[in-house]
Amino acid sequence: MFVTRFAPSPTGRLHRGHAFSALTAWSAAKAAGGRFVLRIEDIDPTRCRPEYEAGILEDLAWLGLDWERPVRRQSDHLGDYAAVIDALRARGLLYRCFRTRKDILNAIGDAPHGAMEAVRPGPHRAEEEARLLASGAAFAWRLSLDRAREALGEAVWHGMIFVEEGEGPDGVTGVLPVDPTAAGDVVLARKDTGVAYHLAVTHDDALQGVTHVIRGQDLFAATQVQRLIQTLMGWPAPTYRHHRLLAGPDGRRYAKRDRSVTLAELRAGGLTAEALRDELGFSCGG
Numbered sequence: 136m137f138v139t140r141f142a143p144s145p146t147g148r149l150h151r152g153h154a155f156s157a158l159t160a161w162s163a164a165k166a167a168g169g170r171f172v173l174r175i176e177d178i179d180p181t182r183c184r185p186e187y188e189a190g191i192l193e194d195l196a197w198l199g200l201d202w203e204r205p206v207r208r209q210s211d212h213l214g215d216y217a218a219v220i221d222a223l224r225a226r227g228l229l230y231r232c233f234r235t236r237k238d239i240l241n242a243i244g245d246a247p248h249g250a251m252e253a254v255r256p257g258p259h260r261a262e263e264e265a266r267l268l269a270s271g272a273a274f275a276w277r278l279s280l281d282r283a284r285e286a287l288g289e290a291v292w293h294g295m296i297f298v299e300e301g302e303g304p305d306g307v308t309g310v311l312p313v314d315p316t317a318a319g320d321v322v323l324a325r326k327d328t329g330v331a332y333h334l335a336v337t338h339d340d341a342l343q344g345v346t347h348v349i350r351g352q353d354l355f356a357a358t359q360v361q362r363l364i365q366t367l368m369g370w371p372a373p374t375y376r377h378h379r380l381l382a383g384p385d386g387r388r389y390a391k392r393d394r395s396v397t398l399a400e401l402r403a404g405g406l407t408a409e410a411l412r413d414e415l416g417f418s419c420g421g
């Protein structure tokens with residue numbers, strides 16, 4: 136059974152780019168006679184707000200989409216993610232990181248390849264870690280690429296692949312090799328919430344039986360580290376369909392931070408859902 140999802144973070148109102156992404160996933164599910172899952176990715180308490188979640192439901196319903204209920208809201212399931220962190224810790228794959236963002240940026244600044252280098256700060260020295268722990272300082276859990284590589288063995292480490300049925304940033308498609316080092320020693324549990332995006336998203340894709348991850352090309356790089364986590368956890372590998380990012384009239388892609396015109400504003404201005412669907416290439420009936 137074909138299962139895909141739309142997984143927005145309620146950090147603002149949806150814009151045309153989101154509508155395009157949601158319609159792409161929803162239409163694919165309809166065309167395949169499959170299931171469409173909506174998931175609210177609200178693990179970042181500093182940026183997510185309930186009113187944005189309500190806005191997402193309102194906007195998607197207005198667009199004419201339907202989805203399975205109940206909708207999974209990640210903040211309701213922090214215990215699930217903590218269990219995965221515990222399992223990875225028990226296998227010795229994670230290390231504590233007390234560094235602040237500023238510490239990391241400073242360290243990168245000193246490195247020969249500057250910001251291009253994926254962040255791999257490495258474990259603290261034992262005495263330092265003990266001192267920081269005793270001081271009650273907050274820490275994140277990072278995935279150790281060295282230990283992951285050791286755990287998986289060379290053949291698996293170099294043999295990871297993913298199937299791209301859409302197109303990557305340079306139009307790449309087909310069976311592609313994974314670069315497990317792409318995100319460095321990625322944070323899997325943040326200091327504040329005990330979970331981070333890559334962990335929550337891979338856990339939920341596996342839990343919800345997502346067979347096709349359909350999302351924008353901006354998340355193509357994320358696929359590399361997500362395939363690594365799936366491999367470490369023995370979770371199934373979904374097929375990926377990265378889609379192009381919608382550009383506005385000025386040629387720049389739609390993004391929340393640019394204060395792109397929201398669907399709510401378009402609606403208030405008199406645009407109909409049908410007209411928007413037409414504009415985005417999804418005419419009646421999906």
Ligand code: GLU
Pocket residue numbers: 142143144176336349350354
């Ligand atoms: N929640 C993520 C976002 O809003 C998308 C996650 C995904 O599609 O994998 O950008």
